[in-house]
Amino acid sequence: MKIALAQINVCVGDFENNTSKVIACLASARHQKAEIVLFPELTVSGYPPEDLLLKESFILSNIDCLKVIAEHTRGLCALVGFVDSDGKNIYNACAVIVNGTIKHVYHKVSLPNYGVFDEKRYFTPGNKLLSFKYKDIDCAVSICEDIWNEDFVSRLKLLKADVVLNLSASPFHLGKIKMREDILSKAAIAAKAEIVYCNLIGGQDELVFDGTSKVVDHQGRVVALAESFCEDLLVFDFEKDKKYKPVKVKISRGEEIYGALKLGLLDYVHKNGFRSVAIGISGGIDSAVVAALAVDALGGENVTGILMPSRYSSRATFSDAQQLCKNLKMPYHILNIENIFNAYLNTLAPVFAGTKPNLTEENLQARIRGALLMAYSNKFGALVLNTGNKSEVSCGYCTLYGDMVGGYGILKDLTKDMVYALAEYLNKKMGMVIPRTIITRAPSAELRPNQKDSDSLPPYPVLDPIVRFYVEQDYSLDKIVKKGFDKKIVKKVIDMVDFNEYKRRQAPMGVKITPRAFGKDRRMPVTNKFRDYQPGGLT
Secondary structure (H helix, E strand, C coil), rough: CEEEEEECCCCCCCCCCCCHHHHHHHHHHHHHHCCEEECCCCCCCCCHHHHHHHCCHHHHHHHHHHHHHHHCCCCCCCEEEEEEECCCCCCEEEEEEECCCEEEEECCCCCCCCCCCCHHHHHCCCCCEEEEEEEEEEEEEEEHHHHHHHHHHHHHHCCCCCEEEEEECCCCCCCCHHHHHHHHHHHHHCCEEEEEEECCCCEECCCCEEECCCEEECCCCCCECCCECCCCCEEEECCCCCCCCCCCCCCCCHHHHHHHHHHHHHHHHHHCCCEEEEEEEECCCCHHHHHHHHHHHHHHHEEEEEEHHHHCCCCCHHHHHHHHEEEEEECCECCCHHHHHHHHHHHEEEEEEECCCCCHHHHHHHHHHHHHHHHHHHHHEEEEEEECCCHHHHCCCCCCCCCCCEEEEECCCCCCCHHHHHHHHHHHCCCCCCCCCHHHCCCCCCCCCCCCCCCCCCCHHHHHHHHHHHHHCCCCHHHHHCCCCCCHHHHHHHHHHHCCCHHHHHCCCCCCCCCCCCCCECCCCCCCCCCCCCCCCCC
16 A cells, blocks of 8 residues: 655645645645555644634634545545644644545644643643554554654554554754654554654744655664655555565755755745845855855845945955855845944944943944845845854844844854854855855954954854853753863853843744754743852852
8 A cells, every 4th residue: 555645845824825735745646546645743734833723713724724625535545734623622633534534533642842842832632542444554643742752652552553654743953853763763663563754844933844754664664765855745655564675864964954944044035925135244154154055045146145344344354255245146235334333433422422442333333234234124125134153142242233133043053163064065065155265264243453253252162062061951060161161161151141141032033953942942031140050159
């Protein structure tokens, strides 16, 4: 029996297009002689719907669309994710539709409520497992987190199914593809059944769903595999007791990061109705990487660079910024901010009289640039892409209403070392579009003479691992110091991270890449006196 895994890209609340996409997949699966068609979790509504689930009209619209989908299942058994309601509670559900009739409805039992997941806020858990026979195949149904739950898998084993059909919306982070493979392998062995796992694909705000749907046999081996970071219809020919040839998941760390960022950007732009983007191009590594990614995803004609030199901009960075735009075949504009900067200084002179220039004047330049970028966005409808990275955002090395402006932050979850690695990857893929001097030059905001990032921050090779330990793994100061770092430097980084939570609350959203990103993953109070030092203080 042929089972089709319909790995499709849906949009939250776009019922018309989501429904059309499902119907098209049903037709394609039928054409390929499939008999069972498996869709991702919450296919009809999109995932995660968040507080749209509090709207009765949203629930009713999704149920109406499910009925339309059912009309197109002639000769098929389709498993479609949707939001079910009994009038009092709502459920993360799967409809088993056979030849036009909804035969069964399964309610997700294991509701995740950690990290980016918030399902217990909305859904009531199901309390019954579902198995059904289709032709001569005994099938069991599960939804995403169910298969990660050992107790659920133990109960699943009692059903003695030939195939476990799993609808999933499992968001990406580095290492997640391998983690899923291990979980599915363990579950397949425990349940003594083939697991057919269909995962969502696409970008949804800061989340990216990578797809990578697969079939895992009862020995725990991957025997069929869909593409990563793109739509796919994988048709698997299932036979009882057949020995399948295993396949390997082959995707490098660089490919994962690139695939997630590109898909996240592409879907955020298109799903939100933008046609083009604008980027402040400084001649530095961050804006260069964002520009290269944007051109690769959207096409050079849809990406505009805004070069905004000041009195502190070096000839080298200005020249590199121009060369980058030319290499990427993207249009650009030069808006010199010197006259505007002088106007600000002259206007503020009576107030600032008797004071020395400091961070205030540096931030003025960043805010001028931010205002120009947003003016361009307002006039031409282009989405401004923020260029800040995780290392800088962690430490507050960024200016509110200045270089923090923008609608989407591509590098928000990448530490500086990851940005450099991505630059090398893009150059290999796209053909040395990022000038070598941008990669080798010491990073600088160029807001005062001879400024370097290392004047304000520990060197990135020291800072980046500390950020990962503290932000992503919740290590204490003492635990980080035991990893070989200087206590004073670690304390400085921790203080910067803690103090600058207020800035991050005002930063644009960006693509989640690591296991713990700022935003839904890490929710710290702004008003907060706790410091993660060892009891007894520092010595």
